[in-house]
Amino acid sequence: MSPPPSSKDKSNSATARVLGSATAGISELAIFHPVDTTAKRLMSNSTKVTNMSQLNSVVFRNYANESIGRKFFSLFPGLGYAAGYKVLQRVYKYGGQPFVNDIIGTRFGKDFEDAFGQKTGKALMSATSGSLIGIGEIVLLPLDVLKIKRQTNPEAFKGRGFVRVMADEGLGLYRGWGWTAARNAPGSFALFGGNAFAKEYLFGLKDYGSATWTQNFVASIFGASASLIVSAPLDVIKTRIQNRNFDNPESGFTILKNMAKTEGLSSYFKGLVPKLLTTGPKLVFSFALAQTLIPAFDKVLAK
Template sequence: MRQRRWGARRGGRRGARPRPSSAHAFVLRGARAPSQRCPPQSLSRLVGGFQRGAVPKASRKMEQQQEPQAVATSMGGGGKKASATARIGGSIISGFCEIGIFHPVDTVAKRLMSHRGAVAAEGGSGVSLSTNQIIFREAANEPLMKKWGSLFPGVGFGLAYKILQRTYKFGGQLYVRDAVAYRFGDSFTAAFGDKNGKAMMHAFAGSMIGVGEVALLPLDVLKIKAQTNPESLKGRGVFNIFAEEGFALYRGAGWTAARNAPGSFALFGGAAVARNAMGLKEGQTPTWVQSFVSSVAGATASISVASPMDVVKTRIQNRDFNDPRSGSAIVTDLLRHEGPGAFFKGLAPKLAVVGPKLVFSFAVAQKMIAMIDDRLQK
């Protein structure tokens, strides 16, 4: 009876629905299928919701779809989350490009760090000759192109290591950060505030990822030995080395973890702090300049903090396989014969290249991840 009177008062057929206003019609079209009926009770609840400031579910879904999400690389940014295939593929391409361009500079830094004794000799010409011999070794007196070619020892090990490292580090840090935010996000926010809490979560996740890099240590050991002590690998195949040395390839794992934990903490944390200082919000797409500045800030902090441990790690890894000295003995010898300044050997060339290196690798990874993801979705 009530339904019949409602239709009769409006002069329409039995059960006819009133013509809503344009605003209500838009919401109804977004929230309901055209074939669904809207009885007056639902319309009254909808109008009451507008008066109380409530937002329909359809509008909330539209707003959530428009909100930016964190980009798939660990440096942050705006845009959609990429698939795992795109993330792995982009990281692999980034590793290929990085090792091809920056492997020679890494060789120079490793050889300077491995050199025992003073790098500079007395006299202007002596300095150049000494540095030339340390860096280029047997190719010190060869033409320029042969000198350049001598800086690519261990490129096969380096390629395998860099691809696995970039895939693990770039892709894995974001997953760890999400897990930390899910489990301990409120604790970080309460302790450090909103912005600083997010930066600390990035740093903490990076530190955990850095410790896990120890699993890739054998490839890094073989790369460094090929760069600084190639005689120890002569006449030996890769499988032969793994079979004979076994867990000896993990020598210095503790020092490596001690180097990676603060280094990765400073890398991701420094980059996050720099983004906060530039006013970038979580999920906001940075410009190329902002990406460069945040990468340089994080990389400089990381290399500076990890430099002492990096020198010890390199000395452990480049020695002969039958050298029984422990990391503590190497530190003692280093302080006794070379002084505390030896902990920062090779820092200048690493700082000179690490900013562009990280900017390059992150930029390539982000672009490749986005391009591969777009291809997969077509």
């Protein structure tokens, strides 16, 4: 009997997984937070942007007519929330997926191999474990909600700080959790699946952890692009749910209906091109960095 597909990968230590994914999250935040703010504001905008003047107003808002320096720093709202969310999210997602993959490999690895073949079965296990970890990501939803509101609708805070908002809003911060889970499941499946298929079929790797930085980077491009395209419609709805005022919420189905009625079906893919050009690189960067750093930290810790 052949071993389950996952047994061909060397398992890294929990410490290495946490350190590698946390470092990737911090690096991503430091470089790409302004880019993330830009993408969120474009997705939140419900009007057509047809010229540079309108684009300038949508992205920079009250600072549209200010100097370049003030415009740039206006793209850093919610940095504290973003730091908490991004680091925890990357540790959970990049560090947690290998744990789930190990469990699936141990219990169902032979089933995947028999059903899909050795190479495809191994890649699909990675995709499935990614999907499951993506669904569980809703635990961190309140931090994501606060980050997005700071980026797109700061007036919603009305001078309240983090603790006061948490106390006042309570479970309301989980509004849209169903849409978030629905968006994360296929998005994370595509992210880890696209990455695994590239390593398996493009580079012929038996042990994904042995990939070089270049291989991780290229594989991450496949995964990130697939993830962003698959999750785009639900991501737009999720963002619009989360950027509403706390006292004026709107359901995802209402948003879905109004978008189709007033903006057309193409509105479900609003911001996709900017997202591929902006969010795509940050996801590729952090995903590739985490996959490279985790085995590197493991080697250091083993000495």
